[in-house]
Structures are given as C-alpha cells and as structure tokens.
Amino acid sequence: MNATPDARRAGGRRGVLHWIARLTLVAVALSVLALPFYAGWQYYVFRRDVTPQGAPAPTHLDRALQASWHSGAEKLPEAAPPVVLTYHDISPTNPSQYVVTPQRFDEQLAALEAAGYRTLTTDEFVDYLRGGPAPPRSVYITFDDGTNGLWVYGDRILAKHHMHAASYLITGKVDHNRPYYLSWAEISRMAASGRWDFQDHTHDLHQRGQVDADGTQASALSNRLWLPAKQRVENVEEYQARLDGDIAQSLTDFADHGLPRPQLFAYPFSEMSERINLPIPGPSLQGVLERTFVATLTDLTHRPLPAGRRAAAARQVQRLEVFQDTTADQLLTQVRQWTLVPPVADAPLQEPASWVRTDGSNAKDIGVLTGAGPYPGTSGYAAADYLPMASVDWTDYTVTATVSDLADGGNNVNLTTRNDSADPITVGLSRSTVTLLRGSGDKREQISAKPLVAAATHQIDVTVSGNLVKVLVDGRTELSTTTTATGGNATGGISLSVRNGSDKTPWPRFTALKVAQVPPGAATSAASTLSVAKAVLLDPGASWATAPGVPSSMHVGGDGLAPTGLALSDYAAFEQERTAGWTRYTVRGTVRRLNTPGVSAALWARVGSPGAVSVEVSRRGVKVLSGSADNRRLVASRALADADHHDVEITVGSETTWITVDGTVNFAVPAKGDAGGTGGVAFSAYRDVTRNAWPTVRNLKVYEAAVK
CATH class of the missing domain: 2.60.120.560 (Exo-inulinase; domain 1)
Structure with a gap:
C-alpha cells in the first residue's frame, strides 16, 4: 500500500531534521575537541605578547634619611615648574649604566614620595608648557625607547607609589626583538591602567647611519645620510621626505593601536642639533618637529633649559638623566638643584655649593670671586653661574653688588643678568669705567659706556624688569637698555666673572651680593588701570x-x-x-x-x-x-x-x-x-x-x- 503524500512529506521532514541534528552534534563535538587547542593557542599568544610581571620587593629606607628628604623639600616652593626625569629601562641584571634596578627605582620613587613630590601626566605637563601655572611640587617621569622592563617591573612599582610615567616609543621596535621591547598588547594594558601615557621617539630613526664617504656614523634623525649607490649624501628634499615619512608612520602606529596622538617628541641620543652635514642655512630639525609636536625633550642642551617659561618659549625641554648608580638621595639632591626658585638671595656669595664654575677650571669653589683664592696664576680669568638650573626663569629682580680692589692696569669684573637667555645683558666694571654689553662670550657687543669717579670700590645696582635693564653705579651713574628678546626667551639668572690682566695688580673681588624680587613692570610705564570700585569680577567681557x-x-x-x-x-x-x-x-x-x-x-x-x-x-x-x-x-x-x-x-x-x-x-x-x-x-x-x-x-x- 503506497504512503499518502502527507506521510511522504512528514517522512522527508523527519529525514532533514535527523541530518540537521546529526550535523549539529558533530559540530558540537568538534567544538569541544577544538576548545582545549584554541585555549592553548590563546594562552601561548598571551604569554608570547604579555610577559609576566615581577612583584616589587618591600622597600626599607632609613628613617633619618627620609626625614632629611622631607626637611630638604620644605625649603623649596610649594608650587614650582616640574623637573623632568629621563629613564631608559628597568632590569635586575642588565649592567648598563642606563638601566636602573627595580629596587633602586622603587627607592627613588619612595624618596620622591617622602619629599612630597607628585608625578604629572603628559597632558598636565603640556598644559604647563602652554602657559598654565606651575603645579604643586612635581616631577614628570619619562622612559625612552619603550623597553619591556617598564611593563615587567616599572608598572607594579608605579602602582605601589600611586605615580605616573610616560613611555617614549620607537614604534617600529614595538613587537620586535622580544622580549627587549614592549609589545602592543603590553602597551594596551599599560595605557588602560592610567599609570602610563605614550609619546614619540621616532618610528625607525633611533639609530646611527653613515653620513659621509669616510663611513662616519651619526644620528640618522639629525643628519643627511650617505647614499652609496649615488656616492653622495641626501639632498635637502630627500632628507626632508625621509624625516616626514618616519614621523607620519609613527603617528599612524599610535592611531592604529588606539593610542592618543603624541604631543611630545624625545630626541634619540639627545642629538637634536648635531648638524654634521645639514646645510646652513637649511632645514631646522627642531622647526620641523615643532610643526607636529608641542615641544621636544633632550638630555643635552647648549644652555640650561629645565622645564619652565624659557623652555616653553624654546619649545625644547632639558631632562635630568637618571643612571644605574644614582641613589635615591642623589636623585633628590639633583631634583632640588633643578627646581626653579624665585629671584631671592640675601647672601649668595656665602653659598659656594650654589655656584657652577664656567671658566673651564672644573673648580668647585668661588674663592677666586670673593678674594679667598686660589687664583689661576697672577693673571687670568674666572667665572661662575649662580643656581644655573634653578634661575632660568628669573625676571623682575634687582642685583646689588659691591666690588673692591679695582686697580689701574687691566683688572675688571662682569655681572651678567638674564644669563644664558636669548639676550643676556652684562655690566662690565673697572676702576674708572662702567660698560653695558649685549650677548655672550666672544659675541658680546658694547651698548654704551660711561666714565666713573675712579675708585677701588664701586657699588652696582641692576634692575631687570619687563624688557628693561637699568644700571646704577654708586647711586649716581645710570645706564639702561631694552632687551631684544621677549617672554621666556628673555629670562635668566646671574653670572659673575673677574679678570686680572697684570701680575702687578691684585685680583678684583666681589665683597657683597644680594638678589631681590621686584614687582613686574617696576621699571616700565604702568599699564592702564581698573579701579576696585568699577571692577565686576564676573563680567563676561572681562579678561x-x-x-x-x-x-x-x-x-x-x-x-x-x-x-x-x-x-x-x-x-x-x-x-x-x-x-x-x-x-x-x-x-x-x-x-x-x-x-x-x-x-x-x-x-x-x-x-x-x-x-x-x-x-x-x-x-x-x-x-x-x-x-x-x-x-x-x-x-x-x-x-x-x-x-x-x-x-x-x-x-x-x-x-x-x-x-x-x-x-x-x-x-x-x-x-x-x-x-x-x-x-x-x-x-x-x-x-x-x-x-x-x-x-x-x-x-x-x-x-x-x-x-x-
């Protein structure tokens, strides 16, 4: 008896459902069998790309030392421009002087913490460079190169001290030469922690290359490279294209991996103006980088540029480099020396540790300036800067100095204000003449000069205010000049020098020196005023x-x-x-x-x-x-x-x-x-x-x- 059509259709449906069920069971079985292999593969990839982190060891610091750190920091301003620190890597076994151990890094952060320092994010640091006020006492911690030790050791130590750091990546090295460099997976985890942000250290120009036919090696970023096939160095257009391409690729790498666009750039090898073979005049590497970045960072500069208004104006910031043998106590001492202070000093000649000799003698004392000796022979020259790193933003101050033992025959002294600025102003003083000079070193140019009542002793009063420098000698003779620089390019502290041109005359000496702060614009015409009675603080049109x-x-x-x-x-x-x-x-x-x-x-x-x-x-x-x-x-x-x-x-x-x-x-x-x-x-x-x-x-x- 033949089946009815309905029965045949029902049987067909049962057959289809049967095969669907069997295929489903097979798929489930295969999934179950494949799951361990998939999990194993994922674990392998995770372990390949994410190195296990090391737990920080307990930090044991001497209480007396901690107390000294705290008391030393109390002498500093509560708020001041941050000090920027350079690290490279963290490892317990690497003997390089550029690599600190986890224990030492832990001790250094503990010391900063004990002294009341906080750490800045790059956003905060950039806000300051763009004109914001100095934050509470702080440091900005940077790591060059993007090495794996930051994740393995540094991250847990930062978390322990509730601190923040910035890693400057060579983006072309990420995920390569593992485990020396970070992986993108590790970088992702570091960024998500909130303890890290990431900035630019080139894509693939952190290397040295041949720059001439003789095989001279130099920074591939800062120089035109030798082209063997053409037997010449790159022309300006080729160099520019290579530089632009590297920067563009690094920015692409940041974007492709979900990182914010970098705002700062750190020079490889700190070689930002080596200029072995860049044409002069020609492309300025700093100028090229300024088109993309707010500022550049370097450990070596031609003049002091710690973070401050001068550095912001130059768009280049000098960093304090930390080495393997830098102890926590040494680091704090250096940070204090780099912390910008106001122009106030009652007796700087009694602070020999606050001076740095700049005459090539490598001497550690200033007796040659004060009459105590020793002297470089019966004739010669000696010079020193006062607080060279801490005074770079000085403006609106007076310097009062008394000079003795001035004699006919070639001895004289110099007092420089706005030291190491774009327009330093120097007062030269002899027994019978005062001279005003502009510039530094052999490039000084005389602005004006006036005769004095000849005497062995003179008093100088110099007021630096706004763009004006006024000089008063013995309360009678006045000279003045305006600076050609403005803003942060015009700031700077003081420098002294003494010169003796004859073995028949004594060395001149500074017998008194004082620095005091004056109100801004003290020596300039006053701006238009707004009375208290008419002021409305919340006027929407107010500035x-x-x-x-x-x-x-x-x-x-x-x-x-x-x-x-x-x-x-x-x-x-x-x-x-x-x-x-x-x-x-x-x-x-x-x-x-x-x-x-x-x-x-x-x-x-x-x-x-x-x-x-x-x-x-x-x-x-x-x-x-x-x-x-x-x-x-x-x-x-x-x-x-x-x-x-x-x-x-x-x-x-x-x-x-x-x-x-x-x-x-x-x-x-x-x-x-x-x-x-x-x-x-x-x-x-x-x-x-x-x-x-x-x-x-x-x-x-x-x-x-x-x-x-």
Whole structure:
C-alpha cells in the first residue's frame, strides 16, 4: 500500500531534521575537541605578547634619611615648574649604566614620595608648557625607547607609589626583538591602567647611519645620510621626505593601536642639533618637529633649559638623566638643584655649593670671586653661574653688588643678568669705567659706556624688569637698555666673572651680593588701570588669563567661575595688568563642589606681586600660601568642618592681609618682605584624578575696604 503524500512529506521532514541534528552534534563535538587547542593557542599568544610581571620587593629606607628628604623639600616652593626625569629601562641584571634596578627605582620613587613630590601626566605637563601655572611640587617621569622592563617591573612599582610615567616609543621596535621591547598588547594594558601615557621617539630613526664617504656614523634623525649607490649624501628634499615619512608612520602606529596622538617628541641620543652635514642655512630639525609636536625633550642642551617659561618659549625641554648608580638621595639632591626658585638671595656669595664654575677650571669653589683664592696664576680669568638650573626663569629682580680692589692696569669684573637667555645683558666694571654689553662670550657687543669717579670700590645696582635693564653705579651713574628678546626667551639668572690682566695688580673681588624680587613692570610705564570700585569680577567681557596673553579656559557666567578641560589643575587671573596697583580691597567667594578629599581650590589676592596670597580650601582643611603662581610657600594651615563648600574672604591692607573662612577661621598675614606688594585676584582649582568633578567658586565679588 503506497504512503499518502502527507506521510511522504512528514517522512522527508523527519529525514532533514535527523541530518540537521546529526550535523549539529558533530559540530558540537568538534567544538569541544577544538576548545582545549584554541585555549592553548590563546594562552601561548598571551604569554608570547604579555610577559609576566615581577612583584616589587618591600622597600626599607632609613628613617633619618627620609626625614632629611622631607626637611630638604620644605625649603623649596610649594608650587614650582616640574623637573623632568629621563629613564631608559628597568632590569635586575642588565649592567648598563642606563638601566636602573627595580629596587633602586622603587627607592627613588619612595624618596620622591617622602619629599612630597607628585608625578604629572603628559597632558598636565603640556598644559604647563602652554602657559598654565606651575603645579604643586612635581616631577614628570619619562622612559625612552619603550623597553619591556617598564611593563615587567616599572608598572607594579608605579602602582605601589600611586605615580605616573610616560613611555617614549620607537614604534617600529614595538613587537620586535622580544622580549627587549614592549609589545602592543603590553602597551594596551599599560595605557588602560592610567599609570602610563605614550609619546614619540621616532618610528625607525633611533639609530646611527653613515653620513659621509669616510663611513662616519651619526644620528640618522639629525643628519643627511650617505647614499652609496649615488656616492653622495641626501639632498635637502630627500632628507626632508625621509624625516616626514618616519614621523607620519609613527603617528599612524599610535592611531592604529588606539593610542592618543603624541604631543611630545624625545630626541634619540639627545642629538637634536648635531648638524654634521645639514646645510646652513637649511632645514631646522627642531622647526620641523615643532610643526607636529608641542615641544621636544633632550638630555643635552647648549644652555640650561629645565622645564619652565624659557623652555616653553624654546619649545625644547632639558631632562635630568637618571643612571644605574644614582641613589635615591642623589636623585633628590639633583631634583632640588633643578627646581626653579624665585629671584631671592640675601647672601649668595656665602653659598659656594650654589655656584657652577664656567671658566673651564672644573673648580668647585668661588674663592677666586670673593678674594679667598686660589687664583689661576697672577693673571687670568674666572667665572661662575649662580643656581644655573634653578634661575632660568628669573625676571623682575634687582642685583646689588659691591666690588673692591679695582686697580689701574687691566683688572675688571662682569655681572651678567638674564644669563644664558636669548639676550643676556652684562655690566662690565673697572676702576674708572662702567660698560653695558649685549650677548655672550666672544659675541658680546658694547651698548654704551660711561666714565666713573675712579675708585677701588664701586657699588652696582641692576634692575631687570619687563624688557628693561637699568644700571646704577654708586647711586649716581645710570645706564639702561631694552632687551631684544621677549617672554621666556628673555629670562635668566646671574653670572659673575673677574679678570686680572697684570701680575702687578691684585685680583678684583666681589665683597657683597644680594638678589631681590621686584614687582613686574617696576621699571616700565604702568599699564592702564581698573579701579576696585568699577571692577565686576564676573563680567563676561572681562579678561581672565592663565598667564599674560594666554586666555583662560574657565567658564565665566551667572554668579560663578568654573574650570573646564581634562587637566588636573587650572588657574585664572582677573585683568592682571590692569589691577597691578590694587590694595585696600576685599575679595570673597564660596568655593563649592569639594566632593572628595582630593579636590581643592584657592582664592588669590595681591596677584602679580612677589607676596601674592592664596587661600586653598578642601573638604576638611585650609592652607594659606604666599608667593607667585610658580613659587609658593606655606604660611599657615587649619582644619575645617567637613563640608562640600566653604566661604572665603580676603581683605588686603597696606600692612596686613586678613583671611576669614566660613566666618569663624581667621588668619592675619603681615604684608612685609615677601608677603607684601599690590595686585589683583585669581582663582585656581585642583583635583587628584580626572574623574572627579572640578570645584567652582560662586558669588565671587570684590569691593573697596576701609583698612590700613
């Protein structure tokens, strides 16, 4: 009996379903069998691309040494330009002087932590270079080359100390010569941790190449290479194309692996201007890099360029290199020497350790400048710079010096201001003449000269203010000149030199020296003024600036002022040039959104003067600091009732600055010495991590006050 059509269709469906079921079971079985092999392969790839990390060992540091680190740092400004550190690799076994051990790196970070230093991200460092105020005492830690030791050892040590570092990658080496260089998988994990960011160290030009027919080897980045097939060096166009192509490829590598575009570039071998065979005039390597990067970093410069306004103007930053034998104590000593300080020194001639001889003698003392000897023979020359790394941003200061034993016959002294700037100004002094010179070394040119009443002893007063240098000798004879450089290119400290041209005359000597800060523009005409009575701080048309000529990104509106952006610190000064003469006023406001202990904000008065006062409040405390935005010292601190907002009031008088917080906590800061001066108001804000909301200030007002 034949099956009905319906029965045949049902049987067909059962047959199809049967084969589908069998195929499904086979697929499941194959998946089950393949799963261990797949997992094994994935584990192999993971282990190939991600090296196991080493756990940091416990750090045992002498308590007395830690106490000395803390006390030594207390002498530095609470806020100052960061010191940039250069590391290369971390390894417990590599004997290279450029590789530190995990234990030493751990000790160095512990020392920085004990001394109150924080670490900056590249974004924060770039914000500073672009004109933001100096952050709280800090370092910017950089690692060149992108070596595997950063992941294996450095990452866990950074996490231990809650610190941050930047790795400068040779992108063409990533994933190659493993495990010496990092892998992209390790870099991805480092970036995700928040402890690292990544910047540029070329794609494949961190190498030396032949630069002439004789086989001379030099930086492939900084030189035109020899082309054997053509028996010549690259022409300018070929060099430019090779350089542009390498930079473009490195940027592509960053983008292809999900990393933010790099903002800074570190020179391979620190050879940024070797110029063995670059034509002069010709392409400037620094100029080419500035088209892509905010600034470049190097360990070797022709003049001091630690992070600061001078370095920002040059768009080139000098780093402090850390070696395998650099102890934690030595590192802190060097960091202190590199920390920029204000131009204040009561008796620098009594600080021999603060001077560096620049006459090629390699001497460690300055007795030759002060009359104590020893001397380089009966005639000759000696010179030294004062705080050469810490004074590069000096401006608005006076130098008072007394010189003795000047004699006829060729002995004389020089006092240089704006030292190592783009336009240093030198005062040359002999028994009967004062000369003003511009430039440095053999390139000095005389600007002017005047005769003096001949004497063995003269006093010099030099005022550096704005673009003006004024010289007064013995209170009678005056010379002046304006500098050709501006901004950070015009800043710099002081240098002294003595010369004796005859064995029949004594060596001249400096018997007294003092440096003091003066208000900005002290020797220039005053800017237009804005009276306190007419000032409206929250006027939307008013100028708020992070630095002179750099508008602030803070939002001004309604009854408040609020920071914006992704940085961890922000600052804005109100009409600073027009309020430089303000005194006898009260500024008040309510600092709000102090949501976590890591968030704080400050209201400022006397802004623009050496004795600017800032009142910084957090949820549970208040700090009163004195000094400019780049250099502040703690005056007082007090606990506050835990709250997410605090009312701050500052009253500026001619003799005292009065401060009240929440109507009950009071301070009085005498307006004497460094704590004095006139000036306007500002607001600054800080947060420990970007996920925390910015604090703001509300009800910000200023009005005249009837105080002495």
